[in-house]
Amino acid sequence: MNTETITFENENSVIQKDSTVVRMEHLKKSFGNNHVLRDINLVINKGENVVILGQSGTGKSVLIKCIVGLEDIDEGELEILGENFAELNNKQLIEIRKKIGFLFQSGALYDSMTVRENLEFPLRRKSESISKDKMNELVIEALHNVGLDEAINKSPSELSGGMRKRLGLARTLILKPEIMLYDEPTTGLDPITSKEISNLILEVQKKYNTSSVIITHDIECARLTGNRIIILKEGICTTEGTYEELERSEDQWIRSFFE
Amino acid sequence: MIKHNLIKYFNKFKKLYLHQSNDQLNDVDTNQENFSEINLNSLLNKFFLEVTSIATFTFRFFKEVIKPPYEFNELIKQSFLIGYKSFPLIAITGFIIGLVLTIQTRPTLAKFGAQSWLPAMVAVSIIREIGPVITALIFAGKVGSGIGAELASMKVTEQIDAMQVSDTNPFKYLVVTRVVSATFMLPILVVLSDAIALCGSYVGVNIKGNVSTYLFVTQIFQSLEFQDILPAVIKTFFFGFAIGLIGCYEGYNSNKGTEGVGKSANSAVVFASLMVFIIDMMAVQITSLFQN
Numbered sequence: 209m210n211t212e213t214i215t216f217e218n219e220n221s222v223i224q225k226d227s228t229v230v231r232m233e234h235l236k237k238s239f240g241n242n243h244v245l246r247d248i249n250l251v252i253n254k255g256e257n258v259v260i261l262g263q264s265g266t267g268k269s270v271l272i273k274c275i276v277g278l279e280d281i282d283e284g285e286l287e288i289l290g291e292n293f294a295e296l297n298n299k300q301l302i303e304i305r306k307k308i309g310f311l312f313q314s315g316a317l318y319d320s321m322t323v324r325e326n327l328e329f330p331l332r333r334k335s336e337s338i339s340k341d342k343m344n345e346l347v348i349e350a351l352h353n354v355g356l357d358e359a360i361n362k363s364p365s366e367l368s369g370g371m372r373k374r375l376g377l378a379r380t381l382i383l384k385p386e387i388m389l390y391d392e393p394t395t396g397l398d399p400i401t402s403k404e405i406s407n408l409i410l411e412v413q414k415k416y417n418t419s420s421v422i423i424t425h426d427i428e429c430a431r432l433t434g435n436r437i438i439i440l441k442e443g444i445c446t447t448e449g450t451y452e453e454l455e456r457s458e459d460q461w462i463r464s465f466f467e
Numbered sequence: 468m469i470k471h472n473l474i475k476y477f478n479k480f481k482k483l484y485l486h487q488s489n490d491q492l493n494d495v496d497t498n499q500e501n502f503s504e505i506n507l508n509s510l511l512n513k514f515f516l517e518v519t520s521i522a523t524f525t526f527r528f529f530k531e532v533i534k535p536p537y538e539f540n541e542l543i544k545q546s547f548l549i550g551y552k553s554f555p556l557i558a559i560t561g562f563i564i565g566l567v568l569t570i571q572t573r574p575t576l577a578k579f580g581a582q583s584w585l586p587a588m589v590a591v592s593i594i595r596e597i598g599p600v601i602t603a604l605i606f607a608g609k610v611g612s613g614i615g616a617e618l619a620s621m622k623v624t625e626q627i628d629a630m631q632v633s634d635t636n637p638f639k640y641l642v643v644t645r646v647v648s649a650t651f652m653l654p655i656l657v658v659l660s661d662a663i664a665l666c667g668s669y670v671g672v673n674i675k676g677n678v679s680t681y682l683f684v685t686q687i688f689q690s691l692e693f694q695d696i697l698p699a700v701i702k703t704f705f706f707g708f709a710i711g712l713i714g715c716y717e718g719y720n721s722n723k724g725t726e727g728v729g730k731s732a733n734s735a736v737v738f739a740s741l742m743v744f745i746i747d748m749m750a751v752q753i754t755s756l757f758q759n
């Protein structure tokens with residue numbers, strides 16, 4: 209494999225430019241008359257963290273939902289891990305989904321289960337059976353990673369907003385996916401916890417060479433985690449670049465994200 | 468392959484149709500002149516859309532219920548919850564119905580000097596009609612609304628989406644298990660409720676009269692025929708199925724937003740109760756057809 213590798217200054221992770229994990233071409237998605245995504249062209253490489261910025265309601269969440277197939281695309285091409293999404297049958301879709309982790313904007317915790325059961329759920333659902341000890345170990349490790357060790361036997365309704373967010377993150381990371389999609393991982397968290405989450409995202413990237421899409425309004429998180437930043441406006445990826453490039457942009461509107 | 472294409476076309480058709488109706492709904496606000504005409508049109512449209520979507524949902528249920536893998540653990544858990552949660556309420560109402568019905572019937576029978584028919588009369592009406600229907604209505608209120616609200620809130624908070632991403636078919640895991648449990652738990656609850664109602668009736672008989680347990684029981688069994696019991700039990704399976712399915716349908720297709728939760732719970736109860744009566748009516752027609 210002749211991979212051209214680039215190392216970013218602030219990272220020591222390896223991004224392989226020519227092994228694409230997600231490719232979107234002329235992707236369109238609308239809800240009735242609401243044309244949310246008009247023409248999305250986007251490439252995500254192996255081991256890369258891509259941050260997506262954009263105003264509320266521009267379709268950032270819809271965009272990443274298309275990647276896991278929670279929303280069907282209307283037009284355009286979507287290729288994930290080398291497979292054309294439109295041609296996948298149910299079984300292949302499940303196989304692909306196993307490799308993708310999704311952190312929901314709202315956390316999407318299962319209210320009828322305890323924290324422990326929430327974390328065990330994705331593990332149980334994985335086809336290979338995992339021994340009880342192994343499962344317990346993974347659960348404790350996942351909770352430790354997000355600093356929720358004590359909450360293990362609580363129910364999600366007893367947790368604070370930030371704790372729910374972190375639990376959602378733990379549940380997504382427990383399967384160690386190849387592609388991670390974070391929908392606002394740090395929103396509603398204090399600056400210290402935000403920074404911890406950002407570091408966790410970086411750690412995951414380094415440890416498992418995960419490719420991630422991070423939707424955020426938290427510019428500090430974007431600075432810390434993103435190798436590349438994409439700005440979404442009116443259903444089109446208008447601007448792309450590194451944090452430093454965009455920060456020094458000529459465009460007042462783009463710079464306003466960084467203030 | 469053909470099937471796949473068909474489904475694709477069907478989905479496209481559905482999409483087109485949905486958008487069209489959305490446009491028409493928007494027209495209602497802007498185009499005041501033809502208000503009533505369009506309103507009727509869109510109402511009809513809405514009605515047929517609803518019917519189509521319920522039919523699709525039911526069809527999907529039958530498709531998924533036979534397809535492995537089966538969610539046995541969840542099924543057992545749901546059956547337990549559904550049965551256990553509604554039993555106390557159903558037991559209390561059953562007892563009261565039996566008691567009250569007996570006390571109320573006595574004067575009428577006394578007029579004809581047919582007081583000795585009291586246990587038989589009450590038993591037949593409880594087992595054939597009142598037991599199944601009242602139990603089903605309470606079940607609809609308790610379980611139907613519960614399922615509607617639960618699934619709707621899971622939908623609103625993206626829990627259903629989350630299941631889908633973690634290799635779980637939410638339809639199988641949530642809908643199939645609940646509908647199947649409701650279908651099989653309601654008949655059990657009805658039988659229990661009938662039994663409790665007869666106990667209530669026994670108490671009612673003995674408030675004014677004095678009937679020994681032995682006499683009471685033999686009278687009931689003499690008056691009841693197999694023809695009374697079997698159709699009454701069979702129809703409760705349909706009651707349970709309808710209540711479970713409607714609860715799931717309302718919840719699973721709930722609108723986003725928290726007000727969708729309340730609406731789903733509410734329409735689940737209303738619609739399921741109505742269905743109970745409709746099925747009951749059909750059951751009466753069918754049984755009388757067989758008995759003649």
Ligand SMILES: Nc1ncnc2c1ncn2[C@@H]1O[C@H](COP(=O)(O)OP(=O)(O)OP(=O)(O)O)[C@@H](O)[C@H]1O
Nearest residue numbers: 239242244262263264265266267268269270271313
């Ligand atoms: N299931 C849906 N049905 C209809 N419209 C939808 C649906 N999901 C999203 N939309 C619409 O798509 C648009 C984009 O929504 P989306 O949730 O992607 O915004 P967002 O960029 O994530 O915003 P935020 O930063 O506030 O989360 C909104 O106008 C929304 O109304």
Ligand SMILES: [Mg+2]
Nearest residue numbers: 268269313391
């Ligand atoms: Mg969003």
